Amino acid sequence: MTTIKEVAEKAGASVTAVSLSLNHRENGHVKKEVAQRIRRTAKELGYRPNPLARSLRTSRTRTIGFISEEIATTPYAGKMILGAQDAASELGYMMLLVNTDGKGKETDEIAALKRYGTDGFLYAKMYDRISSVPEDLTGCPTVLLDATDGRGKDGVPFIVPDEVAIGYDATMYLIRAGCRRIAYVGCSEPLIAEPLRRKGYVNALKDAGLEHDPSLSIQVLNNRPALKAVERLFDDARPDAFFCFNDARAWYVYEAAARRGLTVGQDISVVGVDNSRIISETFDPRPTTIELPHYEMGYWGARKLISIIEGHPLKPADTTNTLAEMPPLDAPCPVRIHCSIVERGSVTKRKNGGTVHEA
Known part of the structure; x- marks a missing residue:
């Protein structure tokens, strides 16, 4: 397995510069052309980050939780889950899925995800309705899918069909x-x-x-x-x-x-x-x-969540599998997605x- 030190030697840069560039945090620290050369070299060498080492360094596990209130049993849920899974995978994250009843079981499932060190949560509903995320998620990075947060500006980011x-x-x-x-x-x-x-x-x-x-x-x-x-x-x-x-x-x-x-x-x-x-x-x-746009809502939601977790802009989205045009991640709520x-x-x-x- 290619190491970060080998990438640094091949690219003619320091290990620090490689680390900053591969994490897209080079601004003000590494010249643009050097960062591009580093990322190109890493790709050529087939470099893959070590998730365990990264989690120890950043205190993040690179996992997100997908909490569905019964949507896993509906005909459309598969597309929403697939969209979120594709986005997470592209960005180097794992996704854990739990299906709840919206009551007592929900609290238990959220607690289980937290024990796994989940970095953030997607909270999905069966159809667009006024909703609020559970109190158990207060203070956690969270995005609401296919539902409208009733708290308005005080709520979490959410996306719904237009x-x-x-x-x-x-x-x-x-x-x-x-x-x-x-x-x-x-x-x-x-x-x-x-x-x-x-x-x-x-x-x-x-x-x-x-x-x-x-x-x-x-x-x-x-x-x-x-x-x-x-x-x-x-x-x-x-x-x-x-x-x-x-x-x-x-x-x-x-x-x-x-x-x-x-x-x-x-x-x-x-x-x-x-x-x-x-x-x-x-x-x-x-x-x-x-x-x-179930696939698109899941895809946008996962990317939005990861951008919140990491605190910086993400690389351009892969829209190969999307039918509807994806809204920008910084779009103000309510985020509505135009359907095809x-x-x-x-x-x-x-x-x-x-x-x-x-x-």
């Missing part, structure tokens, strides 16, 4: 496809995302010069009455397109359309949210949808009153 942009982008996509009577199938549960996505829907209609017709909006649960409500929407309001709060609610549109002899992607258009794998692989045509649209066959492009099917 919910208003979700509604705006989905509706504007339908408008650009030629749709004019766009219905909104919302959620009647008290979720932060519901009024924000609806606001984006209304804003898009306004910006396109279309009147917002309240009769085209409904809020429903995931149950049989929801299907009846969507059927009434079909019969009474005669929409030519639907923006659905999520992909699960898009099912009611597909079912109601089929019962009326209408074909999604030809007679009507549908855009959902979530990019649910089960739905996208089951529905025909596959639904156009907004991809929620996944185009499939459920939207019809209309020309001169006719329709053109989008494959």
